[in-house]
Amino acid sequence: MTSPAFAGPVIVTRYLGPTDYKGSRVVATHKRDGETTWRKVIDWDHALNGPENHAAAAAALLQAWPYDNDLEIVGRGHDHEAYFWLCCSRWQIEQQGQQCAAAIINATRQEVSA
Numbered sequence: 277m278t279s280p281a282f283a284g285p286v287i288v289t290r291y292l293g294p295t296d297y298k299g300s301r302v303v304a305t306h307k308r309d310g311e312t313t314w315r316k317v318i319d320w321d322h323a324l325n326g327p328e329n330h331a332a333a334a335a336a337l338l339q340a341w342p343y344d345n346d347l348e349i350v351g352r353g354h355d356h357e358a359y360f361w362l363c364c365s366r367w368q369i370e371q372q373g374q375q376c377a378a379a380i381i382n383a384t385r386q387e388v389s390a
Contacts, residue, residue: 284364
């Protein structure tokens with residue numbers, strides 16, 4: 277089995293329906309360990325569609341990240357209850373970009389020499 281291209285924390289976003297006191301919202305959470313969960317709730321923006329509202333909540337949690345934040349969202353998954361946002365460090369993104377560039381250069385060289 278090969279290792280995944282990207283690895284890092286996952287942010288989970290869920291829709292919160294309106295109540296008598298609050299409008300629709302989206303909550304983004306990351307469970308760091310058994311004792312620590314980070315959470316950010318944003319109001320539903322009716323100018324955005326569903327996935328865009330969930331992306332905005334994930335980005336808001338990432339902006340409030342309590343550590344030195346060099347994370348970027350690199351992927352999204354979902355099921356019928358939530359969206360899952362894969363985050364990874366910028367150095368991983370740069371490393372993958374360099375590997376892709378090297379693969380393209382090698383493939384080009386092989387085509388030229390053939």
